[in-house]
Amino acid sequence: xxxxxxxxxxxxxxxxxxxxxxxxxxxxxxxxxxxxxxxxxxxxxxxxxxxxxxxxxxxxxxxxxxxxxxxxxxxxxxxxxxxxxxxxxxxxxxxxxxxxxxxxxxxxxxxxxxxxxxxxxxxxxxxxxxxxxxxxxxxxxxxxxxxxxxxxxxxxxxxxxxxxxxxxxxxxxxxxxxxxxxxxxxxxxxxxxxxxxxxxxxxxxxxxxxxxxxxxxxxxxxxxxxxxxxxxxxxxxxxxxxxxxxxxxxxxxxxxxxxxxxxxxxxxxxxxxxxxxxxxxxxxxxxxxxxxxxxxxxxxxxxxxxxxxxxxxxxxxxxxxxxxxxxxxxxxxxxxxxxxxxxxxxxxxxxxxxxxxxxxxxxxxxxxxxxxxxxxxxxxxxxxxxxxxxxxxxxxxxxxxxxxxxxxxxxxxxxxxxxxxxxxxxxxxxxxxxxxxxxxxxxxxxxxxxxxxxxxxxxxxxxxxxxxxxxxxxxxxxxxxxxxxxxxxxx
Amino acid sequence: xxxxxxxxxxxxxxxxxxxxxxxxxxxxxxxxxxxxxxxxxxxxxxxxxxxxxxxxxxxxxxxxxxxxxxxxxxxxxxxxxxxxxxxxxxxxxxxxxxxxxxxxxxxxxxxxxxxxxxxxxxxxxxxxxxxxxxxxxxxxxxxxxxxxxxxxxxxxxxxxxxxxxxxxxxxxxxxxxxxxxxxxxxxxxxxxxxxxxxxxxxxxxxxxxxxxxxxxxxxxxxxxxxxxxxxxxxxxxxxxxxxxxxxxxxxxxxxxxxxxxxxxxxxxxxxxxxxxxxxxxxxxxxxxxxxxxxxxxxxxxxxxxxxxxxxxxxxxxxxxxxxxxxxxxxxxxxxxxxxxxxxxxxxxxxxxxxxxxxxxxxxxxxxxxxxxxxxxxxxxxxxxxxxxxxxxxxxxxxxxxxxxxxxxxxxxxxxxxxxxxxxxxxxxxxxxxxxxxxxxxxxxxxxxxxxxxxxxxxxxxxxxxxxxxxxxxxxxxxxxxxxxxxxxxxx
Numbered sequence: 001x002x003x004x005x006x007x008x009x010x011x012x013x014x015x016x017x018x019x020x021x022x023x024x025x026x027x028x029x030x031x032x033x034x035x036x037x038x039x040x041x042x043x044x045x046x047x048x049x050x051x052x053x054x055x056x057x058x059x060x061x062x063x064x065x066x067x068x069x070x071x072x073x074x075x076x077x078x079x080x081x082x083x084x085x086x087x088x089x090x091x092x093x094x095x096x097x098x099x100x101x102x103x104x105x106x107x108x109x110x111x112x113x114x115x116x117x118x119x120x121x122x123x124x125x126x127x128x129x130x131x132x133x134x135x136x137x138x139x140x141x142x143x144x145x146x147x148x149x150x151x152x153x154x155x156x157x158x159x160x161x162x163x164x165x166x167x168x169x170x171x172x173x174x175x176x177x178x179x180x181x182x183x184x185x186x187x188x189x190x191x192x193x194x195x196x197x198x199x200x201x202x203x204x205x206x207x208x209x210x211x212x213x214x215x216x217x218x219x220x221x222x223x224x225x226x227x228x229x230x231x232x233x234x235x236x237x238x239x240x241x242x243x244x245x246x247x248x249x250x251x252x253x254x255x256x257x258x259x260x261x262x263x264x265x266x267x268x269x270x271x272x273x274x275x276x277x278x279x280x281x282x283x284x285x286x287x288x289x290x291x292x293x294x295x296x297x298x299x300x301x302x303x304x305x306x307x308x309x310x311x312x313x314x315x316x317x318x319x320x321x322x323x324x325x326x327x328x329x330x331x332x333x334x335x336x337x338x339x340x341x342x343x344x345x346x347x348x349x350x351x352x353x354x355x356x357x358x359x360x361x362x363x364x365x366x367x368x369x370x371x372x373x374x375x376x377x378x379x380x381x382x383x384x385x386x387x388x389x390x391x392x393x394x395x396x397x398x399x400x401x402x403x404x405x406x407x408x409x410x411x412x413x414x415x416x417x418x419x420x421x422x423x424x425x426x427x428x429x430x431x432x433x434x435x436x437x438x439x440x441x442x443x444x445x446x447x448x449x450x451x452x453x454x455x456x457x458x459x460x461x462x463x464x465x466x467x468x469x470x471x472x473x474x475x476x477x478x479x480x481x482x483x484x485x486x487x488x489x490x491x
Numbered sequence: 492x493x494x495x496x497x498x499x500x501x502x503x504x505x506x507x508x509x510x511x512x513x514x515x516x517x518x519x520x521x522x523x524x525x526x527x528x529x530x531x532x533x534x535x536x537x538x539x540x541x542x543x544x545x546x547x548x549x550x551x552x553x554x555x556x557x558x559x560x561x562x563x564x565x566x567x568x569x570x571x572x573x574x575x576x577x578x579x580x581x582x583x584x585x586x587x588x589x590x591x592x593x594x595x596x597x598x599x600x601x602x603x604x605x606x607x608x609x610x611x612x613x614x615x616x617x618x619x620x621x622x623x624x625x626x627x628x629x630x631x632x633x634x635x636x637x638x639x640x641x642x643x644x645x646x647x648x649x650x651x652x653x654x655x656x657x658x659x660x661x662x663x664x665x666x667x668x669x670x671x672x673x674x675x676x677x678x679x680x681x682x683x684x685x686x687x688x689x690x691x692x693x694x695x696x697x698x699x700x701x702x703x704x705x706x707x708x709x710x711x712x713x714x715x716x717x718x719x720x721x722x723x724x725x726x727x728x729x730x731x732x733x734x735x736x737x738x739x740x741x742x743x744x745x746x747x748x749x750x751x752x753x754x755x756x757x758x759x760x761x762x763x764x765x766x767x768x769x770x771x772x773x774x775x776x777x778x779x780x781x782x783x784x785x786x787x788x789x790x791x792x793x794x795x796x797x798x799x800x801x802x803x804x805x806x807x808x809x810x811x812x813x814x815x816x817x818x819x820x821x822x823x824x825x826x827x828x829x830x831x832x833x834x835x836x837x838x839x840x841x842x843x844x845x846x847x848x849x850x851x852x853x854x855x856x857x858x859x860x861x862x863x864x865x866x867x868x869x870x871x872x873x874x875x876x877x878x879x880x881x882x883x884x885x886x887x888x889x890x891x892x893x894x895x896x897x898x899x900x901x902x903x904x905x906x907x908x909x910x911x912x913x914x915x916x917x918x919x920x921x922x923x924x925x926x927x928x929x930x931x932x933x934x935x936x937x938x939x940x941x942x943x944x945x946x947x948x949x950x951x952x953x954x955x956x957x958x959x960x961x962x963x964x965x966x967x968x969x970x971x972x973x974x975x976x977x978x979x980x981x982x
Binding site for chain 1: 518520521522525526527528529530533534536537553554555556557558559560561562563564565566567573577578579580581582583584585586587588589590596597599608609610611618621622625631637641642644646658660833
């Protein structure tokens with residue numbers, strides 16, 4: 001092994017942390033709660049960004065950029081919103097340093113105090129709706145369909161690489177509409193975009209649903225989400241899409257003249273996914289040997305490891321490999337030829353497994369004689385020897401097969417990890433012994449939700465869409481329930 | 492005219508501000524010094540980013556992401572560096588708000604004071620070299636060739652959209668090398684990348700040079716820059732590339748074991764361009780009717796304006812236009828068909844001129860009869876009627892021609908606006924009456940540089956590279972000088 005990581009069964013949490021660090025994805029910085037996203041990790045995030053950005057543009061959105069700072073009074077305009085974010089925000093109070101009196105360092109200059117403190121954006125609804133007020137007068141100015149790629153700060157006390165950090169990267173869509181229906185349609189459209197992205201690119205099946213009142217975004221009327229299942233049986237919220245009603249329009253007095261000439265408040269949505277998706281990607285697919293990346297997000301699709309003892313052997317292998325590389329690149333496949341002479345093949349195999357490269361080719365002198373090559377896939381670790389003149393086209397097919405297989409494996413796992421229960425005893429037993437999603441009747445009250453959380457640490461992940469109504473009784477209170485909802489312990 | 496802007500000769504500064512706002516590029520936000528980059532402006536910035544990012548990757552660089560916050564003590568480690576940035580930085584001192592005593596708002600919670608203040612990054616050398624310390628042990632870990640796309644905050648007191656704002660967007664490259672030579676080569680390589688980008692994509696000729704001691708980056712050994720000439724005769728620094736020597740390696744104790752097993756300090760570079768390039772692009776090319784965009788950075792290459800009175804006419808025009816659009820798109824040309832029935836053609840013409848779309852096609856019923864189309868180019872405002880079945884291929888050629896013509900026009904202008912002078916009287920006269928670059932002998936001292944600035948507001952823009960040495964005497968002091976340097980008043 002290149003770099004040892006603990007196994008998942010040994011210590012899932014430590015496995016994740018070590019994997020993130022040893023696969024060179026990210027590390028903690030010396031700034032409390034902030035991470036450094038290393039080049040290999042960032043290149044996966046770039047692939048996610050490209051795919052999402054294209055999907056946003058196909059659905060009519062444009063990008064823009066709004067200020068990093070939110071004046072304190074803006075945040076305070078929407079009551080639920082400020083309540084939700086006040087306890088975890090970075091606050092800029094001064095704008096100048098000066099030399100300290102002993103001349104040995106710098107101190108904050110007390111004379112450079114801001115009249116009004118600025119909050120480093122924990123999300124941008126308020127600063128953006130303050131602009132929308134200037135942009136919107138008439139129904140002709142609507143809809144506004146804007147997305148922003150940005151960094152965000154929420155002062156989290158317990159942080160975890162990618163999953164929960166004080167600063168993270170994300171995109172946030174903020175749209176404005178003339179009617180409630182249009183805004184609801186937009187909210188659901190973007191939920192579907194997220195689900196499609198997760199399934200097609202991340203090979204990650206997700207459940208689309210609505211959040212309970214207790215779990216919704218501060219300032220939203222309704223929050224929709226996609227929820228994914230991790231290998232340790234915990235759920236992970238992978239993206240949210242909010243119907244904001246007229247809440248922010250009212251807070252910032254954004255009205256428009258309708259076709260009929262009436263002044264009305266604008267309807268809004270917001271929706272976002274973040275570098276948290278990196279955590280979901282890692283935890284859904286990876287194994288005890290390291291990362292397993294879906295080909296559509298892998299920075300390197302294929303690594304070729306030459307097996308050689310002499311320079312002459314390497315030269316002959318390189319010549320043959322170059323033909324394969326040319327062929328693969330024609331098909332849009334990214335290839336790395338690992339000809340380092342400082343490491344042995346076994347070390348390289350382990351290193352590229354750790355980094356999750358979907359396909360590995362090994363090519364030695366005997367292969368050259370036989371016209372063959374060894375092809376290993378990362379997801380199942382199966383190997384086969386095939387004629388080298390067919391390898392390019394076979395690898396292209398294999399990459400598609402790996403993408404599909406990873407999705408199927410995750411979907412099968414989630415299927416096994418979703419358990420309908422009909423009593424609270426059963427509920428507790430499943431949550432404690434098996435984990436995963438528990439599908440149960442709930443009476444719809446905050447009190448029951450809170451009591452269940454208190455006793456089991458499980459929260460309502462969502463009220464799934466596309467699930468038929470089914471009359472029943474709440475597993476906790478015995479009161480009537482119109483449908484099952486999904487509970488789980490979650491990241 | 493769609494929206495009036497003042498002429499350049501009337502008030503150049505106001506022309507710029509109004510153009511930026513009326514062409515929907517950017518506007519001031521309600522946060523002091525911070526701008527909102529609107530979708531049309533941001534789409535130009537995205538095109539710049541894409542081109543630059545590809546050039547960085549071609550030269551072996553990878554992207555990563557480092558924290559937004561720099562602990563105060565990090566900034567203070569390099570003496571010149573902290574001196575350069577201490578007076579203009581946003582400082583985070585607290586991490587929580589609480590409800591105010593009167594219950595009517597939120598206030599900073601005094602109990603949530605940070606032990607050490609955090610500076611919102613004004614540049615990232617310190618936070619990045621603090622990471623490099625962990626990443627670099629041996630010569631095998633070098634070079635590190637990393638770039639970051641990020642937002643930056645410098646608390647500017649007098650701000651101007653794109654040119655000087657408290658928050659701006661940029662990229663910053665930070666590289667680490669085993670030898671001084673490698674680092675100097677990298678510094679110059681990236682200077683050349685910037686110059687090539689400015690010339691090929693922005694159609695903006697630039698002068699590559701070295702900054703004087705007084706103008707170099709705080710913490711650098713040498714600062715190289717590209718300087719461009721704006722239409723009002725002022726210079727604009729469009730990008731900088733710094734040779735950092737071992738300054739940051741020493742400040743953060745970053746040493747490596749060389750091949751010979753000796754511990755040595757690492758050599759560094761950093762280089763950046765920002766949304767300031769947007770200002771350069773606008774001020775170099777635009778005219779009294781609005782933006783003039785080089786085709787390589789124009790979000791829309793071609794706008795088609797139908798000339799119609801009835802729905803039937805519009806339908807016939809649309810049918811014909813769709814064929815042209817299909818053809819153009821095959822060639823990678825972005826086309827907008829402006830079929831709004833709320834505005835007249837004259838209004839649309841003016842609006843698309845304001846927005847700088849390089850080519851406009853006008854298509855009316857008579858054109859359909861004659862098989863023709865009117866083609867107008869934005870740069871020269873020339874119009875011609877041509878057969879519609881040849882229009883696509885001609886437009887592709889025309890876009891190339893416009894790109895070249897814009898470069899040539901800017902290069903000719905700069906040529907006219909560069910004046911060699913041999914006395915200080917001549918120097919002052921040129922700076923006051925004509926503006927532009929003044930090429931003059933300088934004795935190389937800070938004192939002379941400061942005195943000239945004091946008397947003329949002109950600074951040394953750079954000591955141009957690729958200019959032969961020429962013995963002479965300083966225009967100010969009469970002392971000997973080995974070469975001419977470029978002076979100008981500057982943004």
